[in-house]
Amino acid sequence: MPKMTGARNEALAGLLDADEEGPLGEDDGLSKVAYEEHMARVQAEADAQDKARRLAVAQQQLAEYAAQKEEDAAALLRDAQALARSVGGGQEGGEGLRAATGLGARVEALKNRLAQAAAEAKAYAAQHREDMERSKRSSAQADLPSDDVDMKRPRENGVAKDDEELSDAVTDSDDEDSIEESTMCSSSSSFAERCKYIPLRLSYEERNKLRLLEAALNVSEYTDKVDILSWERRTARVHKQIQKICSILSGLVVAQDYRQGQRLIQSREFCDNARYFQTIFEIGRRYKIMNPDKMRAEYGKMTYMLMDSTDDNIQELLEFRCVAPLKTVSSLLKEKNALQMLQDPMMERATAEIVASDRPRYEIQRDIKAKERAREVIAQKYSSRYGVSRDDILLCLYSISDNNSFLLYNRDPVDRMIKYLTTFFKPDSYDPGFSLSISAGSAGARLSHSHERQYHYVHQTLTLWREISNDMFKLWFLADLDLLDSENCYRLTDTGQGLNRVQQAPRVRKAVFEIIDRCQRRIGHWVGSSVVHLGDHNVPNALMFIDKYTQVPRILNPVVLALEEMPKLYRTPHLRQYIDNAFGSLEDCIKTVLVDFFRHAFDGSGADNFFDAGSCIDGRLTSAWNWCNKIEKKDYHHIFKLAGLVGFDGDFK
Known part of the structure; x- marks a missing residue:
C-alpha cells in the first residue's frame, strides 16, 4: 500500500510539473482555448476600465471648461456693468447725442444679454460639477476606477505583515498630510520631514x-x-x-x-x-x-x-522575500536615537550646496571651510552625546548634501525659467511681435489662449514642475511603496505603446494632488485642467510617472544653458554680426527663443486628442517634449548648437 501511494504521488508530481511547463499534449487544444477565453475576458475588463477612466476624465475636463467659461462670462458682465454706469453718468451733458445714436439703449441691451449668458454659464457649470460628483460617487459604489477610487484587489493569505514592515520604514510615510502648507517648499522647510525620504x-x-x-x-x-x-x-x-x-x-x-x-x-x-x-x-x-x-x-x-x-x-x-525597507537618513538616526540632530541650527550650513557660478575663488573657499567646520562640530557634538558613531553622522550629512545637489540640478532650472518669464514678459502687456497668445490649429497648437492667459498658464505649469522636482525624493519613495505593495495588483495591458503594467498608485496620487492644491492656493487661480493621469494607458504606473517628471531637468537645463551662454557668444564679433542680422539684437534673440518656448512648449500639442495631451497635468509635459522633438526646425537652432546643445535625452550609460 505505501508503495502504491508513493507511485501515485510521483505520478501526481509529474502531472503538476508538466502543468508548470505547459499543457499536456492531448489537452493542448483545450488549454489554448481556455487561455484565449481568459485573455479575451482580461482584455474586455481592461477596455471597460479604460473607457470608464476616459469618461471620468472627459467629465472632469468638461466641468473645468464650464467653470472657466463661467468666470469669463462673469468678467464680461462686470465690464458691461461698468460701461453702463459710465454711460449713465454722462446723461446730463449728452442727451441729444444719445437720442441720436441710442447708445444708452444698446449698452443696456448688451448688459442684459451678458447677464443672461453669465447666468446660463453659471448654471451649466454647476450642473456639470454636480454630474461629476455624482459620477464619482456612483463609480465608488460600483468599484469602477476613478480619481477617488484606488483599484486594489487584495490577495488571499497575503503578506500584509511584511508590507506593514516596509511601510513602517518610511516613518509613517502614509501620513503625507504632515506636509506644511504655509510655504511653497513645505517638505523642504524641515530637515526632519525631508530626511524621511532622503536615501543614505x-x-x-x-x-x-x-x-x-x-x-x-x-x-x-x-x-x-x-x-x-x-x-x-x-x-x-x-x-x-x-x-x-x-x-x-x-x-x-x-x-x-x-x-x-x-x-x-x-x-x-x-x-x-x-x-x-x-x-x-x-x-x-x-x-x-x-x-x-x-x-x-x-x-x-x-x-x-x-x-x-x-x-x-x-x-x-x-521561500523568501526580495524586498527590504529602504535605508534613509531618518531611519538610521532613529535607530541610533539621534533624531535630535536634525533640529540643530548648524544643519543648514553643514549640508548647503556651494554654487561657484561667477563668484571669486576666495569666497568659494570661505564657504567650503565654513561648511567643513559646521560638519565637524555636528559630528563631534552628537557622537559624544548620543553615542552614535562619527562615521554615521557624516554619512547622514553627506546624504543630505547629495539631496541638495540633486535639487540644484533638477529644481533650479525651473526657478531660472520662471525668472526669465517674469523678467521678459508681463501678463497685462507685451512688446510688438512678442505676444504669448496661441490659437488652436495654428502651428500645431491645440489650445487657444490670450497673452494674459498663456502667461498665467506657463507660470503655473513651471510652478507645478518646481514643486514636483522639489518633492521628487518623496514622490520616488512613495512610488517605491506603491509599486512593491503586495495588495496593489497590476494587469498586463496593451496601452497602444506595447504591453505595459497598469497599476494604481494611491500614495503618489495623493501626494501629487496635495502639490497641485498647494500651487493653486499659492497662485490664486488655475488655467486649464487639473486631471492627473496615473494608472491608465497614458501613465500606466508610478514608475512611468516618476520617469516622466525626471525629464523636466533634461528639457529645461539645455534651454537655460543656451540662454545663459548667448551673452558670451555675443561677445565674439562674427557671432554678434550673425545675431544682429538674424534677430536684430541680443535681447530680441533671447526673447525669440523664450516666446517660442513659452508658446509651443505649452500649447497642448503632442497627441491627437485631449485625453492624451492638452492642458491636463501630464499633457503639459507632453507638449514640452513635443517642442524638443522639433528643435531642429527652429530658426534659432544654430544658436543652441553654438551654445553646446547635444540633445534632451541625457546619458544612458
Whole structure:
C-alpha cells in the first residue's frame, strides 16, 4: 500500500510539473482555448476600465471648461456693468447725442444679454460639477476606477505583515498630510520631514555590490520573458527568471571574492541567502533615487522583478522575500536615537550646496571651510552625546548634501525659467511681435489662449514642475511603496505603446494632488485642467510617472544653458554680426527663443486628442517634449548648437 501511494504521488508530481511547463499534449487544444477565453475576458475588463477612466476624465475636463467659461462670462458682465454706469453718468451733458445714436439703449441691451449668458454659464457649470460628483460617487459604489477610487484587489493569505514592515520604514510615510502648507517648499522647510525620504549614500562595500547588480541586470531578459502574452503559466516564468538573476549574482560574487562566494553558495538554497539578496536589491533601489540618470535600462527590470516577487505564489516558490525597507537618513538616526540632530541650527550650513557660478575663488573657499567646520562640530557634538558613531553622522550629512545637489540640478532650472518669464514678459502687456497668445490649429497648437492667459498658464505649469522636482525624493519613495505593495495588483495591458503594467498608485496620487492644491492656493487661480493621469494607458504606473517628471531637468537645463551662454557668444564679433542680422539684437534673440518656448512648449500639442495631451497635468509635459522633438526646425537652432546643445535625452550609460 505505501508503495502504491508513493507511485501515485510521483505520478501526481509529474502531472503538476508538466502543468508548470505547459499543457499536456492531448489537452493542448483545450488549454489554448481556455487561455484565449481568459485573455479575451482580461482584455474586455481592461477596455471597460479604460473607457470608464476616459469618461471620468472627459467629465472632469468638461466641468473645468464650464467653470472657466463661467468666470469669463462673469468678467464680461462686470465690464458691461461698468460701461453702463459710465454711460449713465454722462446723461446730463449728452442727451441729444444719445437720442441720436441710442447708445444708452444698446449698452443696456448688451448688459442684459451678458447677464443672461453669465447666468446660463453659471448654471451649466454647476450642473456639470454636480454630474461629476455624482459620477464619482456612483463609480465608488460600483468599484469602477476613478480619481477617488484606488483599484486594489487584495490577495488571499497575503503578506500584509511584511508590507506593514516596509511601510513602517518610511516613518509613517502614509501620513503625507504632515506636509506644511504655509510655504511653497513645505517638505523642504524641515530637515526632519525631508530626511524621511532622503536615501543614505552608498558605502564602498555597497558600491561593489551595486556593480554586481548592474552586471546581472544588464544580461537579464526578465521583461522579455515575463511580460508577454503566452499560454504558459506566468508563475513558472517569473520564478525561473528570478532564480536566474539570483544565480548570476551568486556567480558574480564568486568571481569577485571567492571566500565570500563560497559562503554564499555553500547551502545551495537561495532562501538561506535572503538577507544578501534583499540587501543588494535595496542598494539598487536606493542608488536610483539618488541618481535618476543612472540605471535607466536596468532599473525597470529590477522593479518589475521585485513587483512580481511580492506575489504570494512566487514567495512560496522562492521561500523568501526580495524586498527590504529602504535605508534613509531618518531611519538610521532613529535607530541610533539621534533624531535630535536634525533640529540643530548648524544643519543648514553643514549640508548647503556651494554654487561657484561667477563668484571669486576666495569666497568659494570661505564657504567650503565654513561648511567643513559646521560638519565637524555636528559630528563631534552628537557622537559624544548620543553615542552614535562619527562615521554615521557624516554619512547622514553627506546624504543630505547629495539631496541638495540633486535639487540644484533638477529644481533650479525651473526657478531660472520662471525668472526669465517674469523678467521678459508681463501678463497685462507685451512688446510688438512678442505676444504669448496661441490659437488652436495654428502651428500645431491645440489650445487657444490670450497673452494674459498663456502667461498665467506657463507660470503655473513651471510652478507645478518646481514643486514636483522639489518633492521628487518623496514622490520616488512613495512610488517605491506603491509599486512593491503586495495588495496593489497590476494587469498586463496593451496601452497602444506595447504591453505595459497598469497599476494604481494611491500614495503618489495623493501626494501629487496635495502639490497641485498647494500651487493653486499659492497662485490664486488655475488655467486649464487639473486631471492627473496615473494608472491608465497614458501613465500606466508610478514608475512611468516618476520617469516622466525626471525629464523636466533634461528639457529645461539645455534651454537655460543656451540662454545663459548667448551673452558670451555675443561677445565674439562674427557671432554678434550673425545675431544682429538674424534677430536684430541680443535681447530680441533671447526673447525669440523664450516666446517660442513659452508658446509651443505649452500649447497642448503632442497627441491627437485631449485625453492624451492638452492642458491636463501630464499633457503639459507632453507638449514640452513635443517642442524638443522639433528643435531642429527652429530658426534659432544654430544658436543652441553654438551654445553646446547635444540633445534632451541625457546619458544612458
